[in-house]
Amino acid sequence: MSTETITRFAPSPTGHLHIGGARTALLCWAYAKGKGGRFLLRIEDTDQQRSSEASTRGILEDLAWLGIDWDEGPALEFGGKTLGGDPRGVGPFFQAQRLEIYNEYIRRLIEQGKAYPAFETPEELEAKRKEAIEAKVGYKYDRAALSIPQDERIARIDAGEDHVVRLLMPDEAITVHDQILGDVTVKPEEFDDFIIRKRDGFPTYHLAVTVDDALMGVTCVVRGQEHLINTPRHIAIQRALGFPTPEYGHLPLIFNQDGSKMSKRDKDKAAKKAVRDGKMEHSPISEIGHEDFAGWLKDKTRQLPADRLKELAGVLAIELPEIEVEDFRAAGYLPSAINNYLALLGWNPKTKNADGTDLEHFDIKYLAEHFDFRGVGSGPSKFDRVKLLSFNADAIAALSDDGFAHEWHAWATRHDAALAERFSLDDMKMLAPAVKTRCKTLRDGRKVVGFALLADDAVEFDGKAVHKAIIKGEGKGLELLEAFGKELGSLEAFDPDSIEEFVNAFAERHGVGMGKVAQPVRVAVTGVAVSPPLGQTLAILGRDSVVERIARCVEFAAGQSA
């Protein structure tokens, strides 16, 4: 028996990776890596209705993008590396492909009298459950099927009657030794004989997870606290099957600022609110019929397909809240910032920096080297988007100019085709020092350089800005601006440094301060009073464009002051 630490992340493929799932995966990964062990990935696709292959692929890519690489599991080519594989031969890693395995163990349990078939229909059970609720007593399966004689069971199964299999729960308290919460004991009356195989022949989560964890040699299960109450069930299965019980660590949950659960539905919620606020009664998108639209709007639980929702948000001019890893990626967050924030949300390194402040910024390598359950908080935490944004800004600021340019370019290529087309990687390198400190996300970059995306004759001059910088003061600004446009011809190189130098010399020559020159020029080429430093602002436009814009502005200002 190896003492190697093996952890696993086991998502069900029902959509993109949720940010909470990403944190679980990250901490799981860190624990295994810190111990020199392995981290494996398993896809829990036993829910035939909701699972999809596209989701699996999406989740794999989300994890890979974050840099959470798995040693074993579904294979994925990413960034020139192959992730996953099955070096120990414990796969397959898709539960739907492991049905015979589960059935074998279920068969054993039945044989040993530790599990039994039950023939009630879902409807019958639902009725009983309802009765129990009305009588204000907790519902528990009544074990009616347990008293069916063995030969009758066999006859009914042979006759093809639909049935489920239930585990015979032992009549004893079960204690979970949780690494984070300590010992949690649950009394036997809290459990009933839960189902381990569904009517469709698929195992339930409880059975599959327990069998797989044991067969895959998982030594430590790290998962969300919502699973805490399931753990005694899993321990019961382990005991019935003679499996060892792994270590457990149940992570506190993550919530929205308002205390509600972070859910994919939040996106629909935001869109619905915008529709109502806008008093919109008809679907603004042709693909969504009126009926569907009205129904969706009325029903809190109804969700639009992801791409439709995105389209709708575009029409409504709103930004949907980021919930899934892919959302954060599209919004221009860096993996390092997401990982850092996620890790800190729930785990604390309890370490001081040299200046006495708490250590908050670290990378996943540091996390892997220092992660332990002691540093995991026990209470639920709220997801603070503002702080994550600040972490992202820090991560961007920490990038080298070239590093930033590469990230920005890669992002634009994937999420903002127009931007990627207008700016080459070299353009972005030139812009980097100016843009870096002005954006908290890669998406913000567009706002910073938006003026360069406009055609020269499409620049709209902000009247106030023109007045303040150019017209006010007896037209001194206008004079300088005209002179600047003319003298610009003598500037040889048109790069940021040369331009800055030129502006300095120009100001000195005309006996005025920098501001007296910079602001009129800034307003002339961008239309507004705010832009990156003049060097980059002019360089990205190019000489012709600058001259053209100045001329247009001079004309505009002359018209205004007349």
Added chain:
RNA sequence: GGCCCCAUCGUCUAGCCUGGUCCAGGACACCAGGUUUUCAUCCUGGUAACGCGGGUUCAAAUCCCGCUGGGGUCACCA
């Protein structure tokens, strides 16, 4: 509702295990200054918390009990 988990600034948290060094430290946000050709960055300072009530003790944010509050879970979902 039953069972389970949790409880320090608005938020994330350090401190709690091994009571005194804590009229509680850091970060984000916020407010006020400063640097700067605009904006942003950056720098300096500030506001702000131990949920309540009982114990134990010379001494409690720290230990115990109760209350309150928040959350999870009670599926042929995972």
